[in-house]
Amino acid sequence: MTIKSINGCIGCEECVKSCPCDVIRIDPDSGKAVIAYPADCQICHLCRMYCPVDAIEMAPEKSIPVVVPWG
Amino acid sequence: MTTQNHSAGPTRRAFLALSAATAGLASLGMEAWAENRVAIDVDAMSNSDLSTDVLVIGGGMAGLFAAVKAHDAGAATMIVSKGRLGSSGLTPFGKGFFVFDPETETGTIDDFVETVSRSALGTNNPVYTRQVAEHSLDRARELRDWGFFDQTLANRPFMRPIDERGIPLMERVVITHLIKEDGRIAGAAGFRLDAGETVTVRARSVILCTGAGGFKPNGFPVCDLTHDGTVMAYEIGAKVTGKEWNDGHSTRSVNPAACFDSWGDMFERVPATNGVDVHHDLGVDINYRAYVTGNPVEGGPGAPQPTEEIEGGPYVPQEFQHSGPPGGGGAPGKGGAPGKGGAPGGPPPGFSAGSNVGGASAGMAIHKSEGLVPMDARCASNIPGLYAAGDALGSHMAGGIYTQVGSSLAGSAVQGAIAGEAAAEYARSVDAPTIPEARIAGIRNEILAPLRREAGYGPAWVTQTLQGIMIPNFVLYIKKGSMMQAALAYIEELRDHHAPMLRAADMHELRLAHETRNMILSAEMKLRASLMRTESRCSHYRLDYPEPDDENWRAWINIYKGADGSMQLEKQPFGTWPA
Amino acid sequence: MKPTARMSAIIAGLVIFLGLPLVFYALGEAPRRSILKEAFSILTLLAFSLMIGQFFLARSNEALLSLFKPPQIQKVHKYIAYSAVAVILLHPVLIVLPRAFEGGVTPWGAFLTMITTLDSLGILLGIAGWILLLVLVVTAYFRTPLMKRFTQRYRGWRYFHGGLAVAVTSLGLWHAIELGRHTDIAISAFYVSLTLVGFALLARLYLRAHPNKPRMSPVSEGAAS
Numbered sequence: 001m002t003i004k005s006i007n008g009c010i011g012c013e014e015c016v017k018s019c020p021c022d023v024i025r026i027d028p029d030s031g032k033a034v035i036a037y038p039a040d041c042q043i044c045h046l047c048r049m050y051c052p053v054d055a056i057e058m059a060p061e062k063s064i065p066v067v068v069p070w071g
Numbered sequence: 072m073t074t075q076n077h078s079a080g081p082t083r084r085a086f087l088a089l090s091a092a093t094a095g096l097a098s099l100g101m102e103a104w105a106e107n108r109v110a111i112d113v114d115a116m117s118n119s120d121l122s123t124d125v126l127v128i129g130g131g132m133a134g135l136f137a138a139v140k141a142h143d144a145g146a147a148t149m150i151v152s153k154g155r156l157g158s159s160g161l162t163p164f165g166k167g168f169f170v171f172d173p174e175t176e177t178g179t180i181d182d183f184v185e186t187v188s189r190s191a192l193g194t195n196n197p198v199y200t201r202q203v204a205e206h207s208l209d210r211a212r213e214l215r216d217w218g219f220f221d222q223t224l225a226n227r228p229f230m231r232p233i234d235e236r237g238i239p240l241m242e243r244v245v246i247t248h249l250i251k252e253d254g255r256i257a258g259a260a261g262f263r264l265d266a267g268e269t270v271t272v273r274a275r276s277v278i279l280c281t282g283a284g285g286f287k288p289n290g291f292p293v294c295d296l297t298h299d300g301t302v303m304a305y306e307i308g309a310k311v312t313g314k315e316w317n318d319g320h321s322t323r324s325v326n327p328a329a330c331f332d333s334w335g336d337m338f339e340r341v342p343a344t345n346g347v348d349v350h351h352d353l354g355v356d357i358n359y360r361a362y363v364t365g366n367p368v369e370g371g372p373g374a375p376q377p378t379e380e381i382e383g384g385p386y387v388p389q390e391f392q393h394s395g396p397p398g399g400g401g402a403p404g405k406g407g408a409p410g411k412g413g414a415p416g417g418p419p420p421g422f423s424a425g426s427n428v429g430g431a432s433a434g435m436a437i438h439k440s441e442g443l444v445p446m447d448a449r450c451a452s453n454i455p456g457l458y459a460a461g462d463a464l465g466s467h468m469a470g471g472i473y474t475q476v477g478s479s480l481a482g483s484a485v486q487g488a489i490a491g492e493a494a495a496e497y498a499r500s501v502d503a504p505t506i507p508e509a510r511i512a513g514i515r516n517e518i519l520a521p522l523r524r525e526a527g528y529g530p531a532w533v534t535q536t537l538q539g540i541m542i543p544n545f546v547l548y549i550k551k552g553s554m555m556q557a558a559l560a561y562i563e564e565l566r567d568h569h570a571p572m573l574r575a576a577d578m579h580e581l582r583l584a585h586e587t588r589n590m591i592l593s594a595e596m597k598l599r600a601s602l603m604r605t606e607s608r609c610s611h612y613r614l615d616y617p618e619p620d621d622e623n624w625r626a627w628i629n630i631y632k633g634a635d636g637s638m639q640l641e642k643q644p645f646g647t648w649p650a
Numbered sequence: 651m652k653p654t655a656r657m658s659a660i661i662a663g664l665v666i667f668l669g670l671p672l673v674f675y676a677l678g679e680a681p682r683r684s685i686l687k688e689a690f691s692i693l694t695l696l697a698f699s700l701m702i703g704q705f706f707l708a709r710s711n712e713a714l715l716s717l718f719k720p721p722q723i724q725k726v727h728k729y730i731a732y733s734a735v736a737v738i739l740l741h742p743v744l745i746v747l748p749r750a751f752e753g754g755v756t757p758w759g760a761f762l763t764m765i766t767t768l769d770s771l772g773i774l775l776g777i778a779g780w781i782l783l784l785v786l787v788v789t790a791y792f793r794t795p796l797m798k799r800f801t802q803r804y805r806g807w808r809y810f811h812g813g814l815a816v817a818v819t820s821l822g823l824w825h826a827i828e829l830g831r832h833t834d835i836a837i838s839a840f841y842v843s844l845t846l847v848g849f850a851l852l853a854r855l856y857l858r859a860h861p862n863k864p865r866m867s868p869v870s871e872g873a874a875s
Contacts, residue, residue, distance in 0.1 A: 006558050007680045008809065008831030012767040015288035017242060018158040018226065022264055022579050031770060037579055040282075042287075042294040043556050044611065045331040045338060046158055049224060049754030050662075050695055052763040057681040060329030066289040068534065069430035069544035225754040339753020 001015075002041030005061040009033045015047035015056060023047075039063060103532040106525065107574040111267045113522045115528060119650055121241075122273035123149040124498040125491070126259060128246050128300060129280030130154060130229075131162035133461025133487035137233050137278045140491030146498045148238050148491075149272065151152050153245040153264070153582070154295055156233065157225030160282040161462070163222065163430030164292050166337060166485075167477030168220075170211045170344040180204045182345055183475075190351040190391050191470025193625055193645045194609055196579035198448045199439070199466040202489070203475075203482045210484035211344055214373075220342055244270050246299065247585045249457065249490060250506055250513050251307040256456035257504035260514045262474050264578050269515050273506060274497035276456045278490045279304060280483075283442060283462035286538050290322025290431030292330050292338075297586035298593040300463040304443055304594070307400045309452045310649065311630045312465035313441035314593070315599040315611045319354010322431035330431070333650060345477045352473040355612050357382040358429040358548035372511075385612045386619060431540045434593065437610055438479040439468040439486075443628050444649055450490035453649065456501065458494045460486035467627065471609035472584060521584035527574025530583035534590065542593050550601050550613045559598045593639060600628045603640050656717050666844070667703040671695045674837040684753070690744040695832060697737035700730050700842065702819060705848025708812075710855040735787055738822070739780065774829030779821030786814045788831050819845055 003023060006015075009032040016033060026048060033055075034042075035045045041062075048056040060066040125141040127134050130152030142148040152159060167534060171180060178186075182442050184200045199300070214220065217226040233240055250271075258273040281300030285293045305311050322333045328544045331338050363381050435441075442465040443452040449460045461483035470480045521527065524646035546554055570588040575581040606620035607613050626642040629649065633639040643649055682688055699733055707727040708713060714723060737744075746760040755763070767773045789796055793807060800806025823845055827838045 004380045005681060008829060010764060010767050010773055010829055011770045012763050013762060015156040015577050018129065019222075020154045020159040020163075020292070022243075022582065023586075024296075037809065038292070040583075042292050042578075043329045043331050044164070044292040046163055046224075049339065050158070050226070052755060052760035053829075053831075054687065054749070058331070060326040062289070062328040066328045067538040068289055068322075068428045069323075069358065069542055069548060070428060222756055222759075223757060224759075227759060336753065341753075 002029040002033055002038050002043050002059065002062055003035050005033065006033050006055050006056070008053055008055040012052060013017045014052060018046045018050040020044065020046065021058075072480050075624055091570070096589070099212075100637045101515060104526065104528055105506070105574070107522075107527055108576050109522055111522070112268075112578045113519055116267045116269060116519065118269045118271060118511075120249055120271050120273075121149065122258075122503065123147050123547055124274050124275050125149070125494045126151065126274035126277045127280055128152070128259060128277065128489070129282060129461075129463070130156040130163070130240075130242065131160040131280060131282060131461065132483035132539055133282075133463070133490075134278075134280035134378065135232070136230050136484050136487030136638055137280050137460055137494070138238050139213075139236065141278070141495040141498075141504055141527075142236050142490040142491075144492050145275075146495035149237060149241070149274075150233070151241040151244045151246055151259075151261070151270070151272065153243065153299075155226060155242050155535045156240060157227075157229035160296050161293060162480070162483070164334075165477075165480040165552070166340045166342045167480065168207075168211055168214070168342055169203065169475055169477035170207045172208055172346065176611045178347065185587075186347075186349045186610075187470065187474045187543040190349055190388065190474045191467075191472055192388070192608055192619060193470075194440075194472065194627070195470030195474070197646070198468040199445070199468040199482075199486075200470075202448065203468055203478055204486050206485040206488065207478075207481040210488060212480065214484070219494045220344070223341055225342075231604055241270070245582050245585065246270075246281075247303065247518050248502075249303045249307050249454075250510070250514065251454060252504050252510070254455065255501065255504070256307075256454055257493075260518065261512070262518055262578065262581060264582060267578065269518055271506075271511055272516070275501050276458065276494040278450075278487075278494050279443065279453060279457070279459040280461050280487060281459075281463045281465040282589070284434050284593060285318075285434030286387055286541055286594065287534055287586075288431060288435075288538070288542065289328035289432040290330050290333055291318075291320050291435070293435055296435075297589045298441075298591055299586070300459065301442055302589040303594050304452065304454065304457060304459070305546075305596075305630070305632055307454060307457075307630060309454050310444035310456060311442065311596060312627050312643070313436050313467065313471070314596040314630060315604050316436035316440045317610045317612075318357055318432040318435040318437055319352070319356075319358070319429065319473075319610060320431040321357060321429045322428045324365040324426045327428055327431070327491050333431070333452060342480075348476040349474050349642075350393075350476065351387050353385050353387065353610060354429065355548055355610050356387075357427070358544050361429060362544055362549040376440065377630055383617060384605060385610075401456065411523060430542055430548065434590065434597070435568035436597075437469060438462055438469055439464065439466050439482050440471055441465050444501075444627075444643070446649055448489075449493040451485055451493060451497075456497055457492075458490040458497075459572075460490035463488075465627075468502065471611060518585075521573050521575035521581055524572065527572045528569050529576065530573050530580060530587040533565060533569050533573060533587050534583070536569075536638050537587070537594060538561070541564075541597070547597070548612065550611070550616050552602060552613075552643070555598050555602050559595065561603070562591060562594045562598060565593060571641075596630050599638055599640055600630060603628055652717065659714060661715050663703070663706070668696055670840060671699045671837065674834075674840060678832050678834050678837065680831050680834075684748065687748050688739075688746070691832060693737055694741045694744060695837075697734040697741070698822065698826060699841065700734035701822070701843070702844050702848055703739060704730060704815065705819075705845075708852070709807065710812075710851040721840045731787070731790065737781065737791050739783060739787070742776075742780070770829075772825055775825040775828060778824055779818055780786060782814060782818045782821065786811070786818055788815070809856070811872055812856070816849060819848070 011031040019038045023037050023041045024033050027034045127138045127150045187200045190532045196489045210271040217231045238621040243264040246259045248260040250258045256277050260271045262269045282296040284296040285296035287294045338389035366538045442463045546558050573584040575584045605616045606624045608618050608619045627639050746757040749757045797807045826833045
């Protein structure tokens, strides 16, 4: 799931700008942030830390199996 | 999947956007070759054409200082970054900043440089090692004035000097091409993430502050860095070095991709400075242990030292052997956390013992070791007018191994400032470049090509395939000639038959397509350099050549594009500048 | 009879204005955070429903007037004004305050970003509502001297106060539905219904009112503070 949900977004775009991986975008109709590309989330929490209203919920799991050197 | 909890029901367009995101998710790892459902009118895309004296590409620590110092030296300066100033690349996560303060240090700068050189087994460039010690205090003072050491997030403190100087800043613009005219740098080109628009910038001088990169690995916050600067500079003839070294950070074996969770509270810390503290932190030693004894490795970072001794493995000089945890000893000193460059595999605060897996930063070399070959002490590349600083410059400041704790962030600041001044000086000496329209049109076509393909390979699928080839412990870390040849055959296949056929349906995927292609080239560089270096030294470990070979290998490996377009490699003896 | 009815009225009030919002909060899907943050969330939700409750603690609520003496109601109305309204006025600060205890954006930085996001309808509504609420509070505090300035004295004041309350509640409700972390469909519907009933009571009072003949003397009656 990585970045999991956004509740109480005010549409300030801080998360969109501060996400290094371009995971979040503003929905043009609602003016609020949506998780547009969750598979590219690197779970670094910058969006959550930049959000002024603490709207972002994170989870440690990725939605797809990940490649690591051994397992 | 539901990605947002709104009280209002989704509108039709929002629903379509969500469906598109879901489709995008489905393509990850699932869809390989598929029809390209392009969401934008490519032919209607505009181009914004800008010009400046000095163009800084990248918005991390190096980019900040490059822009500030180029501006202060009198050059019209512009920053372009694919992310946000202070919130992309590795800068947001580095919390330790090395400062050599003569008032508190017991040794001299000479002592410091010699200690680093001993730990680095000669792989460091002592000119750059000395430079970080000489300038770090001044850079730390400036950062302190801007409020960098007062908060967790770097954007606002970084914006202060940029706002004060009115330096133009373009964020969320992905630069994909450097432009060379008449044998010197002439500008760069790329595209916006938020609009269907390409961007060209004509510049007298360009400073690459694009960081290093990895293979979008899991467990290290480097997924936005894909060696973009290195690859675009390579394409116009720049020399590249340091590709055989390996960063050795590890992550947890449960939820390995959760880098925030693995790093404990480190990402939430306020940055701090630290003094001289030289290590020989390998990281690859836990990869060797896993290779020999099986896995998962109990006793990764933060865990107690494993009791049984393992025969062989990477060489650590006697002076730097420690009794601390493997790959560690990089425990935070007083005054804060280790820097990103401080302690590979070193236990970040709050990192609990348990089973761990190496290769969290797969694809990345040691900070400051990989990147453009410096021609002098002022960050110049072999392309006139093209400079690089920080992790985009192969300065070998620390060597092919992590030596000084916290020197990574400090090195980026120091080199950024020096490159900024050098680029401004160069820009004064040359006329504004002229770039033929046909050339710009050709580059725009190359940039937008993945959007124009009616069908093609999904960049996420190609990336995952690349990871499957490169990331296994027995390929990237515990190296052997035969295995690397096999991997190289796969990578050449990706290079020749997949990179040219990457598709992109929107601007986000267009970025992924270019990043994927850059990672493929970087993988080829890593394999070829690792094959060439027939010895083991620092973070480069070969099972078939396990010892350091001082007779033949007191040399760096430089990579450049040959006249026929093939990848060429050459040696450059330690302690010398390129011929 | 009357004590039982009074007790029932009090219990009904507590259930509707405190109990139900808590139930909606508990059933809501917004992810739980630290105890401090959740406490602030609950506090704000309850303060908002108590603010809607003010419409029911006024002379518009004839059922209540038949059970309690107007000064009693006025007293409760006043206490809620001091407590709940203070929470509502402070809630922008309550949202950013916990950031002082964790890494990330600073409370002041968060606050600045929040109140300068002026392209957000929800933020504009919130700022407008906040200013009007402040006006409501200040004018209510100085109502005695203020009343003398209205041509119709008490009646004029009452229209002013009621009208302002309707405006503040409408803006606040819209703002909460637009931006609230916990205002999902269920709790929004609940707040909207409650508000509409409150507005209806007020409207009934105003429409019925005889222009020249207040039934009781203005100062002692009603819970219009």
